[in-house]
Amino acid sequence: MLSFVYDLQNITRMYHPQVPLDVDSVFWQDCKRLGCKENVLPLLQVMTNHLKALREKWNSYKYRFVPWIAVNLRKNERTLRRVKDSSQDKLVPDEEVAASLLTLFRDLFKNDLRRQRAVLHLLPDSSRTAYQSPHSNADSLKRSNRHFDPCEVMLDSFGFCIERKSSSLQSAGTGVFVAMGMVPKGTTVAMYPGTVYQRYEPVFFQSICNPFLFRCIDGILIDGNDKGLSKIVHRSCSGRDRLGPFRLNDITWLTANPENPLAVGQYVNNCSNEKAPNVCYQEFDVQDKFPLELRQYLPNVNYQHDTHLPLRCVVLVALRDIHSGEELFSNYYTIVH
Numbered sequence: 068m069l070s071f072v073y074d075l076q077n078i079t080r081m082y083h084p085q086v087p088l089d090v091d092s093v094f095w096q097d098c099k100r101l102g103c104k105e106n107v108l109p110l111l112q113v114m115t116n117h118l119k120a121l122r123e124k125w126n127s128y129k130y131r132f133v134p135w136i137a138v139n140l141r142k143n144e145r146t147l148r149r150v151k152d153s154s155q156d157k158l159v160p161d162e163e164v165a166a167s168l169l170t171l172f173r174d175l176f177k178n179d180l181r182r183q184r185a186v187l188h189l190l191p192d193s194s195r196t197a198y199q200s201p202h203s204n205a206d207s208l209k210r211s212n213r214h215f216d217p218c219e220v221m222l223d224s225f226g227f228c229i230e231r232k233s234s235s236l237q238s239a240g241t242g243v244f245v246a247m248g249m250v251p252k253g254t255t256v257a258m259y260p261g262t263v264y265q266r267y268e269p270v271f272f273q274s275i276c277n278p279f280l281f282r283c284i285d286g287i288l289i290d291g292n293d294k295g296l297s298k299i300v301h302r303s304c305s306g307r308d309r310l311g312p313f314r315l316n317d318i319t320w321l322t323a324n325p326e327n328p329l330a331v332g333q334y335v336n337n338c339s340n341e342k343a344p345n346v347c348y349q350e351f352d353v354q355d356k357f358p359l360e361l362r363q364y365l366p367n368v369n370y371q372h373d374t375h376l377p378l379r380c381v382v383l384v385a386l387r388d389i390h391s392g393e394e395l396f397s398n399y400y401t402i403v404h
C-alpha cells in the first residue's frame with residue numbers, strides 16, 4: 068500500500084510540482100499521529116481533482132447514456148415534453164414558420180446585394196425589382212448603403228436577436244441567449260443546422276462522441292456538430308449541391324459568425340427541474356416552391372445527393388414570451404403517446 072502511495076506521490080510531483088510534499092503542515096502532523104508513514108495530502112488532492120474531472124465528464128455525457136435516460140427521465144418530469152400523437156408535435160403551422168424564415172432570408176439577401184450580383188442577374192425581372200426596390204423607411208435606406216451584421220438584420224426583421232455564450236448552468240458549456248429585444252410566444256427563435264441523414268443512411272463514425280445528433284420523430288437524423296468528421300461531411304455535401312451561382316445551403320454556421328443568425332439552435336441546452344423549457348423543436352420540410360436564391364441561408368443539407376424527399380429542417384419555437392438576457396432551454400426528450 069505504501070509503495071502505491073509513494074508511486075502516486077511521485078506522479079503528483081510530476082503533475083503538480085508546486086505541491087510541497089514534505090511540508091510540515093498540520094495535516095501531515097495529523098497523519099503522523101494517525102500512524103501514516105507518508106504524507107497523503109497530495110495524494111488526496113490528486114484523487115479529488117480526478118474525481119471532479121470525472122464527475123464533470125459524467126454530467127455532460129449522461130444525457131446520451133440510454134440506461135441513465137431510462138432510469139432518470141421519469142424522475143425529472145419537468146424535463147419531458149409529452150404529445151398525444153406525432154401529428155400534434157407542431158406548435159405553429161408550417162406556413163407561419165415558412166413566412167418567418169422568408170422574411171428574415173429576404174432581409175439578409177437585401178443586406179448583401181453587392182455579393183449577390185451573379186444570383187440577382189439570373190432572377191426574373193419581378194424578383195430582381197423586389198429585392199432592389201427603393202426602401203420606404205429610414206432604417207432600410209441606411210441598410211441599402213451599408214452592409215449590416217446579420218444579427219442587426221435579425222433585430223430589425225424580428226425585433227430580437229440571439230447569441231451563443233457560456234451557459235447559465237454549471238458544466239453545460241455554451242448556451243444560446245436572447246441578446247436583444249423580446250421573443251413573442253410562437254415565434255421561430257432558432258434553427259438546428261446540420262447534415263440530414265435518412266434513417267437507413269450510415270452515421271456510425273460521425274456519431275462517435277457526438278452530442279449534436281438530433282433525432283426527428285420519423286427517425287431522420289440531423290448532425291449539428293460543427294467539428295471533426297461531421298464538419299468535413301457537411302462541407303463536402305454542401306459543395307456538391309450547387310446550382311451554378313446558386314448555393315443551396317449555408318455552411319457558415321460551422322464558423323463563429325453564421326450568415327444566418329438563427330443557425331445556432333444546436334447549442335440550446337436541455338431544461339432541468341430548476342430551468343423550465345422556453346422553446347421546443349419543430350420539424351419543417353422545405354417545399355419545392357421555396358425561392359432558389361434564398362436557399363443559401365438554409366443551414367441543412369441532405370447527406371444523400373439524389374434524395375427526392377424535401378429537405379428536413381428543424382426550428383425552435385418560443386413556448387412563451389422570452390425576454391432579453393434569458394437563456395433558451397428546450398426539451399431534449401419528447402414522448403409521443
Ligand SMILES: C[S@@+](CC[C@H](N)C(=O)[O-])C[C@H]1O[C@@H](n2cnc3c(N)ncnc32)[C@H](O)[C@@H]1O
Nearest residue numbers: 127238239240241278279333334335336337338
Ligand atoms: C447539443 S449539446 C448543447 C451544447 C453544449 N452546451 C455545448 O457547449 O457544446 C448537448 C450537450 O450539452 C450539455 N448539456 C445540455 N443541457 C445540459 C444541462 N441541462 N445540464 C448540463 N449539461 C447540459 C451536455 O453535455 C449535452 O451532451
